[in-house]
Amino acid sequence: MSRVVLQQKVLxxxxxxAAHLRERFQQNNVLCVNLISSPGSGKTTLLERTLEVLPHxxxxxxxxxxxxxxxxxxxxxxxxxxxxxxxxxxxxxxDARMIERHLEDWKLEDLDILFxxxxxxxxxxxxxxxxxxxxxxxxxxxEGEDKPLRYPSIFFKSELMVLSKTDLLPYVPFNLEEAEExxxxxxxxxxxxxxxCQTRIGLSSWLKWxxxxxxxxxxxxxxPVA
Amino acid sequence: xxxxxxxxxxxxxxxxxxxxxxxxxxRKVGVRIGELAAIDxxxxxxxxxxxxxxxxxxxxxxxxxLCPRRHRCERCNCAFIVRDYDCRCPQCGxxxxxxxxxDELELAYVEVEEDEPSSLATKSSQ
Numbered sequence: 107m108s109r110v111v112l113q114q115k116v117l118x119x120x121x122x123x124a125a126h127l128r129e130r131f132q133q134n135n136v137l138c139v140n141l142i143s144s145p146g147s148g149k150t151t152l153l154e155r156t157l158e159v160l161p162h163x164x165x166x167x168x169x170x171x172x173x174x175x176x177x178x179x180x181x182x183x184x185x186x187x188x189x190x191x192x193x194x195x196x197x198x199x200x201d202a203r204m205i206e207r208h209l210e211d212w213k214l215e216d217l218d219i220l221f222x223x224x225x226x227x228x229x230x231x232x233x234x235x236x237x238x239x240x241x242x243x244x245x246x247x248x249e250g251e252d253k254p255l256r257y258p259s260i261f262f263k264s265e266l267m268v269l270s271k272t273d274l275l276p277y278v279p280f281n282l283e284e285a286e287e288x289x290x291x292x293x294x295x296x297x298x299x300x301x302x303c304q305t306r307i308g309l310s311s312w313l314k315w316x317x318x319x320x321x322x323x324x325x326x327x328x329x330p331v332a
Numbered sequence: 333x334x335x336x337x338x339x340x341x342x343x344x345x346x347x348x349x350x351x352x353x354x355x356x357x358x359r360k361v362g363v364r365i366g367e368l369a370a371i372d373x374x375x376x377x378x379x380x381x382x383x384x385x386x387x388x389x390x391x392x393x394x395x396x397x398l399c400p401r402r403h404r405c406e407r408c409n410c411a412f413i414v415r416d417y418d419c420r421c422p423q424c425g426x427x428x429x430x431x432x433x434x435d436e437l438e439l440a441y442v443e444v445e446e447d448e449p450s451s452l453a454t455k456s457s458q
Contacts, residue, residue: 107359108446110349112439116341116363199334230334232370233437255417259370259435291417294429 120234123202127209127237132327134214137320138222140236142260143244144253145226148270150178151303152244153221156313157185165216169208170223171200178223188212199230202237219320228253232260239323240264246271248278251285254292261292266299266315273302335372339379342439343389349442350388360393360443366436367401401434 115121131138141149153168160166167188170178179191190208192200205222214220222238224231232241243264245253248271254261261267267289269282282300289296299315301308342363350358365371373396380394401414405421405428412422414434421428 107443110353110442110444112345112349112441114345114439116338116345116437116439118345119341197334197337229370233334233338257370258417259368262368262431262435291419294419294427 117233117235120202123206124235124237127202127205128239130214131220131237131239134217135324135327136214136217136220137316137323138220138236138238139316139319140222140224140231140238140241141244142224142228142231142241142264143226143246143270144228144249147226147244147246147249148303149223149226149244150181152268152270152301152312153182153223154185155303155306155309156221156316157182157187159309159313160185160187162186165218166221167212167217167219168221168223169200169205171204171225173197173225194225198225198227199234200224200236201234205236219316228257228260232263240266240319242266242268244268244270245285245289247274247280247282247285249280251281252288254285254288258292261289261296264293264296265319266297268312269298269300271302271304272300272308273304335375336379336383338371338437339376339383342380342394343383343387343392345439346389346392346442350444353444356444356446358389358392358442359445360395362395362397362440362442364397364399364436364438364440366399366434368431368435369437371437373398397440399433399436402432403428404430404432406430 143149168182169190169192170182171192171194172178173194173196176191179189182189192204192208222236241264243260245267286298289298299308299311301312342361346358346361365373377394384390384392402411403414403419404411405426407426408421408424410421410423411432419428
């Protein structure tokens with residue numbers, strides 16, 4: 107019996123396509139953000155509130171993933187920006203090849219921001235790199251404060267946690283500070299914003315994060331390669 | 333439940349590797365899974381066996397090495413295993429943010445066994 111040492115990633119094919127996508131996003135100055143949460147935490151609603159405040163000439167597009175139906179794309183198309191639905195037909199996450207295929211007839215040079223709304227799932231999407239500049243995890247206050255501890259992978263890999271549905275805080279036993287502390291136990295230094303998409307309180311902090319992220323992204327690109 | 337896709341990727345990689353050794357059979361594959369990789373080892377094992385059954389790779393053993401989360405202290409350079417999300421350096425007490433391992437999802441090795449001359453003869457006579 108002889109042993110052949112491999113030392114390669116299991117998802118090397120996905121990672122290869124994701125690296126290629128990342129390169130294309132960088133070449134075209136497109137900030138790509140991958141939104142991940144449980145089903146029903148408010149990914150689509152957060153995108154609706156985001157798209158509705160953007161100027162009509164903003165260069166923004168959305169790829170939205172679901173197992174079935176075009177419902178999310180229909181909701182998001184109302185704002186006039188390019189939106190495409192990815193129906194996975196059963197797969198519980200998006201992968202880099204799906205992103206590549208659905209970007210085929212879009213010109214990346216016409217975009218500044220690409221939002222990817224992943225399939226509602228806190229586990230599987232965390233394994234698949236989509237070439238994004240940042241993952242953002244959304245946790246709604248109707249879920250448990252200990253979710254970051256129970257699903258550490260995605261909280262560890264996301265740059266930002268959006269605590270959503272904060273308008274419901276008077277009606278649910280949810281401790282914001284505890285949830286934030288748990289997120290930072292899993293991911294020291296994690297950025298966090300609190301948002302209600304109903305009252306729109308906190309929405310500006312999300313938009314500010316997005317703006318800062320885009321500026322940092324462009325600046326990083328402008329720095330000469332050592 | 334994405335372990336089916338992961339198991340499939342592992343089997344594809346083994347098949348690719350096995351093609352380089354036409355007179356040998358792959359017996360065992362070793363994978364490294366970090367605690368932050370969001371992979372359930374038992375589910376992966378189940379999918380792996382289901383997918384390999386009645387194929388060329390039927391009977392291939394899967395060895396899973398679970399890798400703990402490790403951080404490195406920026407102050408004293410000590411690397412340590414993070415238990416119960418406690419990121420304080422055991423040497424100097426500094427809050428260590430730098431994660432150096434724990435999200436692995438890697439193929440470590442494949443073990444191949446040379447076909448015995450008799451089995452080669454049997455194959456060629458078929």
